[in-house]
Amino acid sequence: MKGRFTAVFLTILFVLQSIFASSYAQNESGKVILIMLSRTGMEDMLEIKSIKEELESRGYVSLMNIKGSKGTSDIRSYASIGWGTRAYLKPEDIDFVTSDDENRVIFKRRTGIEPKHINNININMLKSSNESGEYGAYLGILQKELSKNGKTISVIGNSDIPEKNHSYASLLAMDENGSIESGKIDGINVQDDYMPFGMRTDYEALKEYTRDYYSKSDVLAIELGDTSRLDLYRENLNQKTYGEMQNKIYGNISDYISYVMSDLADAKDRIYIVSPYPTLLEYKNYKRLSPAFIFEGQGKGVLYSNTTRREGVIGNVDIAADVLDYFGIKSDFMVGRSIQKIERSDNTEFLGSEFEKMSTTYQLRMPVLYSYAVFEMLLWISIFICILIKGMIPKKVFSVLSEVLQLTVVMPFVLLVEPIFGATSKSPVLAIIISLTVILYIALKKLIKGNIERFMVISMMTGIGILADAATGQELIKRSIFGYDAMIGARYYGVGNEYMGILIGASLLSVAGLLQKEKIKKAAAIIMLAITIVILGFPKMGANVGGTITASFCFLFFVLRMYNVKIDFKKLVAISAFVCVVVAGMAFIDIFLIGSKSHLAGAIQSIISGGPVVIIQIMSRKLAMNASLIGGSIWSKVFIMALFIVGVLFYRPFGILKRVCNEKEFLKKGWISIIVGSFVGFAVNDSGVVSAATSISFVIISVLLLIMEKIAHENAQQGS
Numbered sequence: 001m002k003g004r005f006t007a008v009f010l011t012i013l014f015v016l017q018s019i020f021a022s023s024y025a026q027n028e029s030g031k032v033i034l035i036m037l038s039r040t041g042m043e044d045m046l047e048i049k050s051i052k053e054e055l056e057s058r059g060y061v062s063l064m065n066i067k068g069s070k071g072t073s074d075i076r077s078y079a080s081i082g083w084g085t086r087a088y089l090k091p092e093d094i095d096f097v098t099s100d101d102e103n104r105v106i107f108k109r110r111t112g113i114e115p116k117h118i119n120n121i122n123i124n125m126l127k128s129s130n131e132s133g134e135y136g137a138y139l140g141i142l143q144k145e146l147s148k149n150g151k152t153i154s155v156i157g158n159s160d161i162p163e164k165n166h167s168y169a170s171l172l173a174m175d176e177n178g179s180i181e182s183g184k185i186d187g188i189n190v191q192d193d194y195m196p197f198g199m200r201t202d203y204e205a206l207k208e209y210t211r212d213y214y215s216k217s218d219v220l221a222i223e224l225g226d227t228s229r230l231d232l233y234r235e236n237l238n239q240k241t242y243g244e245m246q247n248k249i250y251g252n253i254s255d256y257i258s259y260v261m262s263d264l265a266d267a268k269d270r271i272y273i274v275s276p277y278p279t280l281l282e283y284k285n286y287k288r289l290s291p292a293f294i295f296e297g298q299g300k301g302v303l304y305s306n307t308t309r310r311e312g313v314i315g316n317v318d319i320a321a322d323v324l325d326y327f328g329i330k331s332d333f334m335v336g337r338s339i340q341k342i343e344r345s346d347n348t349e350f351l352g353s354e355f356e357k358m359s360t361t362y363q364l365r366m367p368v369l370y371s372y373a374v375f376e377m378l379l380w381i382s383i384f385i386c387i388l389i390k391g392m393i394p395k396k397v398f399s400v401l402s403e404v405l406q407l408t409v410v411m412p413f414v415l416l417v418e419p420i421f422g423a424t425s426k427s428p429v430l431a432i433i434i435s436l437t438v439i440l441y442i443a444l445k446k447l448i449k450g451n452i453e454r455f456m457v458i459s460m461m462t463g464i465g466i467l468a469d470a471a472t473g474q475e476l477i478k479r480s481i482f483g484y485d486a487m488i489g490a491r492y493y494g495v496g497n498e499y500m501g502i503l504i505g506a507s508l509l510s511v512a513g514l515l516q517k518e519k520i521k522k523a524a525a526i527i528m529l530a531i532t533i534v535i536l537g538f539p540k541m542g543a544n545v546g547g548t549i550t551a552s553f554c555f556l557f558f559v560l561r562m563y564n565v566k567i568d569f570k571k572l573v574a575i576s577a578f579v580c581v582v583v584a585g586m587a588f589i590d591i592f593l594i595g596s597k598s599h600l601a602g603a604i605q606s607i608i609s610g611g612p613v614v615i616i617q618i619m620s621r622k623l624a625m626n627a628s629l630i631g632g633s634i635w636s637k638v639f640i641m642a643l644f645i646v647g648v649l650f651y652r653p654f655g656i657l658k659r660v661c662n663e664k665e666f667l668k669k670g671w672i673s674i675i676v677g678s679f680v681g682f683a684v685n686d687s688g689v690v691s692a693a694t695s696i697s698f699v700i701i702s703v704l705l706l707i708m709e710k711i712a713h714e715n716a717q718q719g720s
Helices: 002-027 049-055 074-083 101-111 123-131 141-148 203-216 226-236 239-264 280-284 318-326 347-388 395-421 426-447 451-471 497-516 522-537 545-562 569-594 599-610 612-632 634-649 656-663 665-684 688-719
Strands: 032-036 059-065 096-098 118-120 153-158 189-191 199-201 219-224 270-274 289-295 300-305 313-315 339-343
Touching (some): 032 239, 032 318, 049 239, 049 289, 059 339, 074 141, 074 318, 101 123, 153 203, 199 226, 199 239, 226 239, 226 280, 239 270, 300 347, 347 395, 347 426, 395 451, 395 688, 426 451, 451 688, 497 545, 497 688, 522 545, 545 569, 634 665, 656 665, 656 688, 665 688
Parallel strands (some): 032 270, 059 300, 059 313, 153 219
Antiparallel strands (some): 189 199
C-alpha cells in the first residue's frame, strides 16, 4: 500500500514538473538577431526576395527616424540605435580592431584598461565627442544592461571600404570603454573586381560565423556591408552597372536572410532587420526615414512606440530599449521606448501611403511657412506705412488691405484641416490649401459682418479646432504643414510650437473679445482658459511642457488684469508658483496615473538617472536652439517686426493706438497678456521664437484691423 502511494505521489510530481517545465519553456525568451542593412530604403528593402516573401505572411514593418545629436549621419544613427539616446560622434572617433599584439598595447597605453577581443582604439576621442552632444548618451549602455542581467552580445560583419574601417555595428555591442567580448569583424570580406570598391561580403563565411556566434550569444548584431558600399560607390556607376551590382547584392542578402530565418533562428527568437540610414538618393528626395522590420511569431502588422505615438513610425532610439524589453530588462539611461506591434494585414501598403504623405509634408513645410511668414510681414509693413501716411491713402486701399489681412488669419485653420482631404502629393495639397482658404473666407464674410467680429470668429474656430484635435489624438496636427513631421523628429505628437503659439494667441484674443462684447462672464472666461491649459498640457493630449508653462503664466496674468489686479514682483512670484504647480500636476498624472511617458516624464526620468547635469544639458539645448533660430529663422523676423510696429503705433500717428486701447479695455489686456506669453514662450521652448511669432501675430493683426477701422470711422466723421 505504502509502495503504491509513493508511486502515485512520484507520478503526480513528475506530471506537475513536466507541466511547469513546459510552461516555463513556452515563456522563456529566445535570442535576438539584429541585422543591419544600411543605405537601404523601404522600396529597396521590399525588393529583397526573402524579405518580400516573408512579409506576405508575417512580420511587422515601420519607418524609423534616423536623427542623431546635432544632425544625422550613418554613424550617429548606428550609435543611437545601440545607446537608446540620440548620439553625437564622428567617423574618426571609431577604429574597431580585433585584438593583436600591436593594438593591444596601443589600446592599453591610451586607456589604461585591459583590452578585450575587439576594441575601439579611438575610444577617448569618442568619449570626448559624446560629451559635446546635446542628449548625454550613455556609451555602451545596451551591452552594460545585458551583461548586468547575465546576457551576452556579439557582433559580426562590417561596412569597410579600402583603407577605412566602417565597423559601425560594433557600436551596438561595445561596452562603455569601447570593448567587445565576442565577435568577428574582419576576415569576412573577399575580393570581387565587379562589386563596389572591388570587394564584397563572403556570405558563406558569414553563415558559418553567424551559426557559431548565435550558439554563444543572447544578442547577435550583424552588419551586411554590401548595401552601404553600393550606395557610397554609386556616383562611379552608370544605371546598368548599378542595377547589375544591386541585383547581385540583393540576391546574396536574400539567400543569407533566408538561411537565418529558416535554418538558424528558433521560433521564439526575435529578428530585427534595420536600415540605420537611407540611400543618399532617397535622402536628397526628402524620404529621410529608414525601414525597420521585426519578425517574431506569425503576426503581421506595423510597429508603434511611445516615442512617436504614430502607427508605423519608430525612433532609432527605440531599438535598444526594445531589445532589453524582450528580456524583461528596463534601463533608466535610455530615452527610447519599447516597441509595440499593431496587427494590420495591409501593413506595407499603409506604410507606403503614410510615407508619401510625410515626404510631401516635409517638402512643403519650409516653402509654405516661409512664404506665409514673408507675405505676412510684407502685408504688415504695407499697412503700417499706409497708417503713417493715412491722409494720403484712399479709403478703398484700407478696405482691400483689411480683406487681405483677414485672409491670412484663415490660413492656420486651413492648414490644420487640410489633411482631412487625404492628398499625398504636392500639387493637390497646394490646390486644397488655396481653394479652402478662399472658400472659407468668402463664406465667413457673407455670414459675419464687421472685420474685427470676423477676425474673432476665425480665431475661435482655430483655437477650438486645435483643442479638439489635441484632445482626440492629434491626427490633423501630425499631418499638418503647420504641425511637425517625423523626418525632422523634433516632436512626434501633441501640439507643436507653431500651433501652440497660435492656440495661446487665439484663445486669449477670443476670450478678451467675448468679454469686450459682453458675450460671456469673467467666470466663463476663466473656465475656457483653464480647459485650454489642461488640453495643452495633458500628457495624452497636447503634451507640450513649454506650452503649458507659457499658457499658465500668461493666462493667469490675463485673469489678474481682468480683475484689475496690479502686477508687481509678488504677483509675478505667485504666477510662477502657479505655473510650477500646474507642471508638477501634469508630471504626477503622467508618471503615476497614466504612464504615457511623454516628454515631461522622460525629462524627469533623465534628470533622476543622470543628475543635475541633465538639467544643464536641457537648458543648453534650448538656448542653443533659440540662438540659432534668432539668426536664421524667418519667425524671429516676424516676432521682431510685430513688436516694432506695435511699439511705434503707440506714438504715431499721434495717440491712435492709445485711443483704441482706451475704447477696447479687455482687448488691451489680452494684447498685453499675449505679448507677455510670447516672451515666456521664447524663453522656455526649444524653438521658442516660433511660438512667440505665431502668438504675437494675433496682436498685430487685430491691432492693425482696429486702427484701420478707427481711421475709416474718423474719416467718415470728418467728411460729414
